[in-house]
Amino acid sequence: MTILLNADLHCHSVVSDGTLTPEQLAARAHANGVQLWALTDHDEIGGQRRAAAAAHALGLDYLSGVEISVSFADTTVHIVGLGFDMEDAQLAQGLQDTRGGRGERAQEIGRQLAQVGIKDAYEGALKYVGNPELISRTHFARHLVDSGVCRDTSEVFRRFLTEGHPGYVPHRWACLSDAVRWIREAGGMAVIAHPGRYRFTPTEEYALFSEFSQHGGGGVEVVTGSHMPSEYPIYAAMAQEFGLAASRGSDFHSPDESHTDLGALPDLPGQLTPVWELLEDRILRAPASPAAH
Structure with a gap:
């Protein structure tokens, strides 16, 4: 080597x-x-x-x-x-x-996004998930880009999925x-x-x-x-x-x-x-x- x-x-x-x-x-x-x-x-x-x-x-x-x-x-x-x-x-x-708890976390992300006018984000994110046990913020980001809410995944994280913004839900790993x-x-x-x-x-x-x-x-x-x-x-x-x-x-x-x-x-x-x-x-x-x- x-x-x-x-x-x-x-x-x-x-x-x-x-x-x-x-x-x-x-x-x-x-x-x-x-x-x-x-x-x-x-x-x-x-x-x-x-x-x-x-x-x-x-x-x-x-x-x-x-x-x-x-x-x-x-x-x-x-x-x-x-x-x-x-x-x-x-x-x-x-x-x-x-992995346990990711599903509940994802549903809460969906609820928070709905409160700022982004409907059905949880259902949209699920369409990008290969393994439902591992639904993550990245899957929400892809949905929000493809549905025209944001230009790219970086914008999604800046506006919605990081601490202090709607859609940020911490998880205890x-x-x-x-x-x-x-x-x-x-x-x-x-x-x-x-x-x-x-x-x-x-x-x-x-x-x-x-x-x-x-x-x-x-x-x-x-x-x-x-x-x-x-x-x-x-x-x-x-x-x-x-x-x-x-x-x-x-x-x-x-x-x-x-x-x-x-x-x-x-x-x-x-x-x-x-x-x-x-x-x-x-x-x-x-x-x-x-x-x-």
Whole structure:
């Protein structure tokens, strides 16, 4: 393995809030030169077998993945799990418990939007949902764009779905320690996803990294489609300070919505240890590359 490996270890399919199937994502990753890929659907591992099979059919190495929603300092934080046992019962149960409540939350979002004149938003959002257990704000955003309420999903979030606006309904997710424990006990590595997105104060961010490390978390996303290039060195330094491996992932959701495509990120900074070097024995190797036939 090398730090220059084109690894994309964060993206989403229709199993959560993406618009492509696991098979379509595998094909897109392969076409874009990705060498090691992980599908990381929100709080759901139901697409893992399909993703691994599709990757292997293309000669693409694969790491199991998931993105778990946790509550920390009154903020929703995402923890990516990589290289875990897809059949682990404790992880599956924890994710099922975490998904619980999304339906009630979505109905309340619909009620709040109706109060500001946007009727039937819940029913509209359902039409975009591949997995009803995972209805999310993204599905509402797609409905509001397609129905002409907003120009794009960014405008939807700015006007309606973030704190202080109609349609924002908080949800209590898993706790940080549980998410890290589920991943570790399933044989995987826990990774802080896109830390630059959370708008923490420096003290809160330091607390997140400290607690994450104390619970056994092993990595942080440094180069991600959810970071500005100016943030790469900031989180490279945080990785070094806390002794964390570095991960790389586009956070790709859709060809029409994502500004960073699969496989299109720059390399990790050279002084860091890539997560895939520590997960070498967890990589599901493709049986053979099509080029070898």
